[in-house]
Amino acid sequence: xxxxxxxxxxxxxxxxxxxxxxxxxxxxxxxxxxxxxxxxxxxxxxxxxxxxxxxxxxxxxxxxxxxxxxxxxxxxxxxxxxxxxxxxxxxxxxxxxxxxxxxxxxxxxxxxxx
Amino acid sequence: xxxxxxxxxxxxxxxxxxxxxxxxxxxxxxxxxxxxxxxxxxxxxxxxxxxxxxxxxxxxxxxxxxxxxxxxxxxxxxxxxxxxxxxxxxxxxxxxxxxxxxxxxxxxxxxxx
Numbered sequence: 001x002x003x004x005x006x007x008x009x010x011x012x013x014x015x016x017x018x019x020x021x022x023x024x025x026x027x028x029x030x031x032x033x034x035x036x037x038x039x040x041x042x043x044x045x046x047x048x049x050x051x052x053x054x055x056x057x058x059x060x061x062x063x064x065x066x067x068x069x070x071x072x073x074x075x076x077x078x079x080x081x082x083x084x085x086x087x088x089x090x091x092x093x094x095x096x097x098x099x100x101x102x103x104x105x106x107x108x109x110x111x112x113x114x
Numbered sequence: 115x116x117x118x119x120x121x122x123x124x125x126x127x128x129x130x131x132x133x134x135x136x137x138x139x140x141x142x143x144x145x146x147x148x149x150x151x152x153x154x155x156x157x158x159x160x161x162x163x164x165x166x167x168x169x170x171x172x173x174x175x176x177x178x179x180x181x182x183x184x185x186x187x188x189x190x191x192x193x194x195x196x197x198x199x200x201x202x203x204x205x206x207x208x209x210x211x212x213x214x215x216x217x218x219x220x221x222x223x224x225x226x227x
Contacts, residue, residue, distance in 0.1 A: 004157075031213060042201065042217035043158065056214060090157050092215070102148075103215055105157035 006091050006106035014114055015081060021109045023074040023091030032074045033103070034066060035090040043090055049074060081113045118202045123222040126192050134187040134221055136202030141182050146205045149176065149187045151198040152220075158201065161187065197225045 005024045013019045023032065030051050035043035048056035049068045063085075065077040074091055088110050094103040119137040126132040138147065148163040162169055162176045164185075169176040175188040189196055201220040205213065 033215065042199075042220055045214055045216060048213065050213075058214075092157075094213075094215075102160035102163065103150075105159065107157050 004091055004093055004104045004106035006089075006109050008109060009107065010110050010112075012112045012114060013078065013081065015083070017081075018077070018079045020078065021076040021089055021091075021111075023076075023106055024072055025093040025104065026072055027093065027095070027104065028071075029093035029095050029104075030071060031094045032068065033092040033094075034074070034076055035092065037088040037090055037108070047076075078111075081111075083113050086111055086113045118204060118218050120200070120202055120218060120221045122219065123224065125224045125226060127226050128194060129191055132189040132192045132196070132223065134189075134200050134202075134223065135184065136186070137184045138202070138204055139183045141204060142206065144206050147176065147178060147182075147185050148203045148205055148215075149174070150201045150203060150217075151196075152201070153195075153198045158217075161200070163205075192223075192225050194225050194227060197223055199223070 007022045011019060032049045034046040036046055037043040045058050046060045047066045052068045052071055063080050067075040067077060088108040090105055090108045092103045092105045095101045117140060146163050146165050149161040150158040151161050152158045162171055162174050164176045164178055166178060168178060177186045177188060187200060199220040199222050201217050203215060
């Protein structure tokens with residue numbers, strides 16, 4: 001199984017809502033990543049988890065709250081988002097952050113904030 | 115972080131080889147060169163990576179200049195399904211604590227039937 005599964009595929013939420021994005025992998029990877037991608041732009045790194053601990057936060061606003069409950073799961077909790085947060089949110093994983101290893105990406109969650 | 119420079123877009127005819135260039139003049143000795151591509155409405159997918167020697171796999175070949183300041187991704191026979199944005203990325207094997215996979219602007223490859 002070389003898949004990274006993200007749910008839901010689409011999400012529409014109001015600015016006062018609380019929602020969560022979920023990412024799952026069963027490849028035994030110990031590094032997991034969240035990215036945000038706006039239309040026609042490259043993915044922007046948000047967070048990196050290594051061995052279930054947050055190792056990198058790219059100055060992301062606190063309305064985005066990541067969580068790694070175990071080595072297979074990565075969540076992104078959303079609260080009080082703004083319309084400009086509408087984007088494709090991508091999850092990725094790789095083995096032990098070794099630079100020689102490939103990263104696997106999910107298909108993303110397309111988020112619309114209304 | 116070492117930066118990469120790629121052309122914004124390229125065009126190629128179907129069934130012909132495609133050479134996608136990437137400049138990384140500030141590459142360090144511990145940087146791997148990775149290539150990913152992103153097809154429309156999909157997440158990025160790994161294509162190939164290398165350190166110093168040229169590499170081949172079922173998807174593509176990677177030619178690395180002797181001074182490592184540039185590299186070229188080679189698609190040997192492009193199909194319409196290869197139309198995507200191709201990203202050249204450097205990953206440092208030493209700075210394990212800060213393993214950021216940082217995407218540049220990439221090259222949008224158009225394949226003409």
